[in-house]
Amino acid sequence: MARERKISTEELYQTTKQLLLDRGYDGYTFTLLANRLDVSRAAIYKYYENKEELLSEYMVYELQTFIYNLKIVNQEKSFFDQFHALFNYIFNDMSIYRIREIGMQIPTVNQKVAENKQKLEKMHIQLYTLLQKFIEFGKSENVLKKDLPSSLVLGLIFQTVNIPNLERIPHSEWVEKMKEIMCHGMFNKE
Amino acid sequence: MARERKISTEELYQTTKQLLLDRGYDGYTFTLLANRLDVSRAAIYKYYENKEELLSEYMVYELQTFIYNLKIVNQEKSFFDQFHALFNYIFNDMSIYRIREIGMQIPTVNQKVAENKQKLEKMHIQLYTLLQKFIEFGKSENVLKKDLPSSLVLGLIFQTVNIPNLERIPHSEWVEKMKEIMCHGMFNKE
DNA sequence: CTCCAAAGTTACACATGTGTCACTTTATAT
């Protein structure tokens, strides 16, 4: 027994994602969001006390999706296959890493935000454990060098998506060359 | 025939750098800068019309320093030596890349800013040419793989500084492992 | 049909940062 909503949570999240990637944490405002969604700013306050609350809930949703997809990647049999699948997935939607960085900027302004940040913390540990296992798998299959810290390997893989493709090299070529360097380095084997 | 300045340009630049790295472009305000320097905000307007002007001049200074040091690196004889010197230099002051990214956000609000941005553009080309030569040198000495786009190689080298060292691995070890991956990859040679 | 609760809007008070101007302070050249 109520009026129909002008905007779905899904629309809210998608616009939020775009805004975040376009303008960063500070550039993301309810004023802007409301304009893009063609509702009044006050309408958004019906659902979220403030932008921290909206953003932290959005982050939970985004990380959930990422973990879900990562588990699918982990179903591949060999480490090689998993490695390539992960690489391709990350490069397909290059946003996760930046989104996560932005997420860390959210100040804990109330109880709900605190809860969401705790959830995020747990999910991050879950994610890290999954990735850790992935690295261990690579080492146990004798593919990955055993003396490399996993945080370095993972950090490197995730950072690569931020490298600007200034020369507009075709996406598939870019990804392949990137993999090549990651796997075997930029130096010739002497 | 004038009063002594409370703050030197050098102090202004150093505080600016810290503020930028701490808070990012949007978080950098004259209000904050004036507080940190213990002067009134209005005093800063005696020297700069607005923050864009100050920041763009600071950027020019920073890029100049970087290019100067890069030329010193380029004096090393072999590509190997140049490579390691560059890597060490970049990791010694990890700020250049982030600073440059922030610099790109400066809107052209007046003539002076426009001029500074043009200067920055020219210096960037100069920088890119230097680095390009460096890469070409590496390829000609048959050290670097010839089929890798230089923008990818450079992007990768500069991005590596942004990888968070979560496990607090000692700096020297971190840098060495990073070099190892860059040069020969994370995979074992089968 | 009409009630009413959720959806949405408009308007206000508040907070923070900006750019400017009239003003005061101070070191030095004369």
Next chain:
DNA sequence: ATATAAAGTGACACATGTGTAACTTTGGAG
């Protein structure tokens, strides 16, 4: 010693974003 020009200050008007409260709109349950 004093005039002066640069250095510095405090205060004001403006702009943008926030959070809230009083209001209107709307659609389905009874």
